Amino acid sequence: MTEPVLDQSRNAAASELSAAAAIAVDRATTEFRRGQPVLILGPQAACLAAAAETVALAGLRRLRQAGPALLVLTGRRAAVLGLAASQGVPTPANLEAPNERPFLVSLPAGADAEAVLRLADPTAVTAALAPDLPPPPFPDELAAASIHLAKLARLLPAAVVSALPPRSAEEHLRMAAAEGILAVWAGDVAAYETTAAVTLQPVGEARVPMEGAEDARIVAFRPSDGSTEHLAIIIGQPDPAKPALARLHSECFTGDLLGSLRCDCGEQLRGAIAEIERQGGGILLYLAQEGRGIGLVNKLRAYRLQDQGADTADANEQLGFEADERIYLAAAEMLRRLGFKTVRLMTNNPDKVAGLERLGIAVAERVPLVIPANRFNRDYLTTKARKFGHMF
Ligand SMILES: Nc1nc2c(ncn2[C@@H]2O[C@H](COP(=O)(O)OP(=O)(O)OP(=O)(O)O)[C@@H](O)[C@H]2O)c(=O)[nH]1
Numbered sequence: 001m002t003e004p005v006l007d008q009s010r011n012a013a014a015s016e017l018s019a020a021a022a023i024a025v026d027r028a029t030t031e032f033r034r035g036q037p038v039l040i041l042g043p044q045a046a047c048l049a050a051a052a053e054t055v056a057l058a059g060l061r062r063l064r065q066a067g068p069a070l071l072v073l074t075g076r077r078a079a080v081l082g083l084a085a086s087q088g089v090p091t092p093a094n095l096e097a098p099n100e101r102p103f104l105v106s107l108p109a110g111a112d113a114e115a116v117l118r119l120a121d122p123t124a125v126t127a128a129l130a131p132d133l134p135p136p137p138f139p140d141e142l143a144a145a146s147i148h149l150a151k152l153a154r155l156l157p158a159a160v161v162s163a164l165p166p167r168s169a170e171e172h173l174r175m176a177a178a179e180g181i182l183a184v185w186a187g188d189v190a191a192y193e194t195t196a197a198v199t200l201q202p203v204g205e206a207r208v209p210m211e212g213a214e215d216a217r218i219v220a221f222r223p224s225d226g227s228t229e230h231l232a233i234i235i236g237q238p239d240p241a242k243p244a245l246a247r248l249h250s251e252c253f254t255g256d257l258l259g260s261l262r263c264d265c266g267e268q269l270r271g272a273i274a275e276i277e278r279q280g281g282g283i284l285l286y287l288a289q290e291g292r293g294i295g296l297v298n299k300l301r302a303y304r305l306q307d308q309g310a311d312t313a314d315a316n317e318q319l320g321f322e323a324d325e326r327i328y329l330a331a332a333e334m335l336r337r338l339g340f341k342t343v344r345l346m347t348n349n350p351d352k353v354a355g356l357e358r359l360g361i362a363v364a365e366r367v368p369l370v371i372p373a374n375r376f377n378r379d380y381l382t383t384k385a386r387k388f389g390h391m392f
């Protein structure tokens with residue numbers, strides 16, 4: 001049987017094209033995590049932006065020097081707060097409709113960092129501040145980029161922004177450089193995930209015999225942003241010329257490592273490894289997309305909302321996320337690099353099948369992976385079937 005060969009040929013061109021832009025987005029993401037303002041440039045306008053979750057007094061003060069501060073929420077979060085109707089986006093009754101459009105709220109002059117966080121975070125203890133003023137017009141592209149940066153930073157999907165007076169990009173960049181403020185183009189933020197996926201680099205490989213699957217090796221792929229590596233766990237010697245048995249497993253710290261009973265992840269992970277071994281080999285991709293792509297901290301927030309009665313999809317939406325934020329670009333790219341163009345996909349999730357196929361990996365067959373429910377995850381599994389279309 002042929003050993004899968006790493007194909008690095010696509011890599012060089014993609015990374016050379018986008019290195020500078022990707023670095024700017026990486027840095028802006030880190031600034032968001034630190035609560036620092038960032039300059040976001042669009043084709044016609046520019047703004048200063050900071051993450052709602054981390055912005056502190058100094059950051060808010062700097063934003064307000066430029067002009068009135070606005071809070072950017074996702075349409076979903078605005079709908080949950082009952083604010084959406086005025087900007088023509090869905091109200092809570094029709095939250096099922098995907099709604100990516102950013103929603104702007106004027107922040108009263110006295111609103112401090114606490115008030116900003118309360119508007120962004122449904123798990124905050126105190127009631128949200130009622131925003132009173134209609135917001136001035138603000139370019140959608142800049143608002144969307146600010147939300148996107150917050151998501152990339154794995155923070156709550158909300159930002160504080162302030163429009164800058166019309167100037168040339170060079171003048172904005174000079175101002176930012178003089179103050180040590182990082183700058184990023186809105187278009188680069190939008191294109192970032194695609195770039196990060198095609199610039200994945202295989203950075204390490206080793207044989208790792210596992211209990212029940214002794215002929216196994218791990219290949220680590222690092223995204224160009226230097227964030228957490230995705231791992232390909234290759235069991236046996238799958239033949240790239242035939243459809244390989246493959247599992248896409250999204251990281252779940254609580255289930256995979258701690259054995260949390262709130263979900264089925266830990267048992268699915270071990271069950272998939274056992275089944276791949278039983279069928280004579282295949283690939284398990286361990287994808288760094290914790291909490292269906294919202295990150296561990298936001299997943300813990302979602303768990304709190306679920307303890308108050310929301311289901312797993314509603315909880316994401318109350319936080320301002322889509323019910324599932326995952327994209328499978330990195331997964332498709334890793335399969336391609338390992339030489340697998342067709343797979344037998346082990347999943348119950350129709351989105352994974354469709355997602356991979358859209359990205360050019362053929363799914364010859366869906367192989368079910370069903371784990372019996374326990375008393376803590378029964379509702380979670382029922383919701384997966386009812387709202388995400390899981391086939392159990
Ligand atoms: N946001 C959020 N994420 C959750 C919750 N419970 C589990 N997860 C995450 O959901 C992901 C589970 O992914 P997968 O094992 O790929 O499961 P799946 O999408 O149901 O698809 P299949 O198992 O392939 O059928 C992991 O990233 C978990 O961390 C939850 O209540 N909220």
Ligand SMILES: [Zn+2]
Nearest residue numbers: 252255263265
């Ligand atoms: Zn889990």
